[in-house]
Amino acid sequence: MSFKILSKRQLSENVFQVDVQAPLVARARKAGQFxxxxxxxxxxxxxxLTIAGANSAQGTIRLIFQRVGKATAQMAELNEGDxxxxxxxxxxxxxxxENFGTAVCVGGGIGIAPLLPIAAALKEAGNTVVSILGARTKELLILEEEFRTLSDELIIVTDDGSYGRKAVVTEPLETVCRRSPKPNLAIAIGPTIMMKFCCETTKKFEVPTQVSLNTIMVDGTGMCGGCRVEVGGKTKFVCVDGPEFDGHQVNFDLMMKRMSAYKALEQKAYEAFREHVCKIGLHHKTTI
Amino acid sequence: MTNESKEFQELVEKQQAGLLKPKDRFAIPAQEMPAQDALGRRSTMSEVALGYTPMQARLEAMRCLQCKNAPCVEGCPVRIRIREFVEAIANGMFQEAITIIKENSLLPAVCGRVCPQEVQCQEKCTVGLKFKDVNQSVSIGRLERFAADLSKGCGAVPAVAPTTGKKVAVIGSGPGGIVVAADTRRAGHEVTVFEAFHKPGGVMVYGIPEFRLPKSIVQEEIDVLSKMGVKIVCNFIVGRTRTIEQLMKEDGFDAVYIGVGAGLPKFMNIEGEHLVGVYSANEYLTRANLMKAYAFGRGADTPIAVSKNVAVLGGGNVAMDAARMAVRLGAENVYLVYRRSEKEMPARIEEVHHAKEEGVRFCTLQSPRRILGDAGGHVVGMECLRYDLGEPDESGRRRPVAIKGSEFVLDVDTVIVAIGNDANPLIQQTTPGLEFNTWGNIVVDDNCKTSMEGVYAGGDIVLGAATVILAMGQGRIAAAAMNQYLAR
Structure with missing residues (x-):
């Protein structure tokens, strides 16, 4: 089986979108899976990587990834046909x-990508979808058009105010939670710290909140336990018990510490790779 | 001619003339397994045990009394005709030996290396009983390995019966799956093996390290399957990519074997288990073996903790593997923390012996109470309690009892938990209609048949924690039943 890239788009400086041939996955996948x-x-x-979308007739899945380390940098180097x-x-x-009523979907940074199929599925099930998208700055905001099409209401915030409101996502989230009637469900996907504060916000209003966790993982089938998180005081595996959990039960502080486990080593691999590519780049004009 | 080889020649002549008496046999010293130097091997992944020379193998085989009732065979889960193959080796008929072994075991090069012989065939050996020491038993495992290794590279491809038009799906490419694939393919069925990882071999590839089981041996067995016409599909997670129901109803598979392994690591449920530097042995070994973390920065990108002081929790083979891997990855101190005494350890004697030789420190009758971390969430120590052995528990082993006030802190930066696995929930989550027991293991009958028509299962997902040979044994039973089912 060849997992060929049929199309590739650069969504922002470090974010790439590829449609990859994987017919069985395209057929089987449901919103929220990775x-x-x-x-x-x-x-x-x-x-x-969470699946951002799929075309089962074409047999492709859509992946959106951020260039953060060596492996993602290698992926970013691949082009259509590779x-x-x-x-x-x-x-x-x-x-x-299901049709919960009103669902508020909060996405931050690269987390907007996995949020898209969930928001789309919620809309299709008849929910009123309020989307809140946040990015550091305008250039880093992705999938705005897709969300504008599917949402009943779209709120955009940026950290530096270069686009939409200058705010962090919890601000409009709190405003939406204050509405009467309050939303029936919140979904928050993004950096761990963002999900943590989103959950603190919705908890005050007792709005049930789902988060999708993207932890360190090896096999993805339950075998390694590297993805374990504490949910409601119990150890859960993101790969087989998740990736979605009741955000009000997740111990985000522990999770953030675990996410940092390999930072130094990953940095080392990435730097070695960049150096290598830059050397090649002298001849092939590829730069990253 | 040296004295040694002269004596050997005399023994051989007596053996061939049928004149070797039990007295002569008892007089032959048990042959030591040649091994890499203990210090040198601390920094290499290559195999520790080097294998018998032909002379050693024949000497060891001549120690066998050729008991009429062959008690050793009783101890073998797959009933290899041990007496006959050992005699063949004693007579220098090595090819015949491997042919006899292969009647019952498809993976002798693997089993010779990883079977717990001292609690199976060698436990029953009359020679060992005579010396009242299982270490003095005939080294059946080493002889099995010797015979298997001699035929390495010339992997004969078993004959395949004319095609039946029936399709078999084998889920998991571990030892059980390999046996089922081979046996059902031999019967002429069209066989596909599905593997979730990007490389086939299951626990023999991700779990058991190179220094105990070279990956080339596993690859050779996989290659034999391919040559037989078995299709191997990697990166395919049955239950998720396709369900068992879809395989049978939509994809035309007539029978399915589930050999997915246990694969859901247990943790101690103590404070600090979420700290950075705490691994399941599965994760640690997978990173190191399958993902080649030992070559990080030299062609591999999978990181693993750079550890100075490592504690491994457990006393089984996996714990030994993890401890010895930590040694090889450069740890200065590796502690094996086990709450019972060494006598109760389930690991193979040879692994315990090798681990000690390599400098792993055995901390028996100790158990962790909590793992201590710094502000950044990294492991900085482990608080332990000392234990005494009390009355025997339901397993017959003496129950460890904590000694009050015996707390102390072990200075470690990495903790590897190797206390076993629970059943992986993936198949259960995605296969309504399949019967499981309370612990999540698949319920099967004596023929390894599950509650679903045409679906068979074996190995760890049925037995809980088992061994390579038990998985193989179940694979054999299941394949025979599947062939019978498909012949209806």
Missing amino acids: VIVSPDPDAGERIP ALGYVAGPLGRPTHI
């Missing part, structure tokens, strides 16, 4: 979708 991918079929890192090393999935439990 895949494990690697640019290299043999070695390399196994990267968990193939990923492998794509395994779909993994994780799908999002529970």
Whole structure:
């Protein structure tokens, strides 16, 4: 099976969108599920990525990833016609979708990508969808058009005020929670710290809140336990028990510490790779 | 001619003339397994045990009394004709030996290395009983390995019966899956093996380290399957990519074997288990083996903790593997923390022996109470309690009892939890209609048949924690039942 890239788009400086041939995954996947991918079929890192969309007729899935380390940088180097090393999935439990009433969908940074299929599925199930998208600055905001099309209301915030309101996502989230009637459900996907504060906000209003966690992972099938998080005082595995959990039960502080486990090593691998690519770049004019 | 080889020649002549008496056999010293130097191997992944020379193998085989009732066979889960293959080795008929072994075991190079022989065939050996020491039993495992290794590279491809038009799906490419694939393919069925990882081999590839089981041996067995016409599909998670129901109703598979392993690591449920530097042995070994973390920065990108002081919790083979891997990844001090005494350890004697030789420190009758972390969430120590052995518990082993006030802190920066696995919930979550027990293990009958028509299961997902040979044994049973089912 070849996991060929059929189309590629750069959404912002470090964010890329690819449509990859993976017909079985495209057919089986549901909103909220993820895949494990690697640019290299043999070695390399196994990267968990939430599926941002799929075209089952075409047999492709849409992946949106941020260039943060060596493996994602390698993926960013691939172009249309190239193939990923492998794509395994779909993994994780799908999002529970039903007509809750009003759902407020909060996405931050690259977290906007996994939020898209969930928001779309909620809309399709008849919910009123209020979307709040946040980015550091205008250039880093992704999928605005897609969200504008599917949402009943769209609120955009940026940290520096270069687009939409100058605010963090919790501000409009609090405003929406104060409305009467209050939203029936909140979904928050983004940096761990953002999800933590979103949950603190919605908790005050007792709005049930789902978060989708993207922890460190090896196999994605329950075997390694590297993805474990504490939910309601119990150890849960993001890959088989999640990736979505009741945000009010998640111990975000513990999770943030675990996420930093390999920072130094990852940095080392990335720098070595950049140096390598830059050297090649002298001849091939590829730069990153 | 040296004295040694002269004596050997005399023994061989007696053996071939049928004149070797029990007295002569008892007089032959048990042959030591040649191994890499203990200090040198601390920094290499290559295999520790080097294997018998032909002379050693024949000497060891001549120690066998050729008991009429062959009690060793009783101890073998797959009933290899041990007496016969050992005699063949004693007579220098090595090819015949491997042919006899392969009648019952498909993976002798693997089993010779990883089977817990001292609690199976070798436990029953008359020679060991005579010396009242299981270490003096005939080294059946090492002989099995010897015979298997001699035929390495010339992997004969078993004959395949004319095609039946029936399709078999094998879920998981571990030892059980390999056996089922081979046995059902031999019967002429079209067989596909589905593997969730990007490389086939299951626990033999992600779990058991290179220094104990070289990956090339596993690869050779996989290659034999491919040559037989078995299709191997990696990156395919049954239950998620396709469900068992879809495989059978939509994709045309007539029978399915579930051999997915246990694969849901247990933790101690103590404070500090979420700290950075706490691993399940599965994660630690997968990173190190399958993902090649030992070559980080030299062609591999999977990071692993750079540890100075490591505590491994547990006393089984996986704990030994993790401890010895930590040694090889450069840890200065590796402590194996086990709450019972060494006698109760479930690990193979040879692994315990090798671990000690490599400098792993055994902290028996100790158990962690909590793991201590710094402000950044990194492990900085582990508080332990000392234990005494009390009355035997339901397993027959003496129950460890904590000694009050015996707390102390072990200075470690990495903790590897190797206390076993629970059943992986993936198949259960996605296969309504399949019967599971309270612990999440699949319920099967004596033929490894599940509650679903045409669906069979074996190995850890059925037995809980088992071994390579038990998984293989179940694979054999299941494949026979599947062949019978498909022949209806």
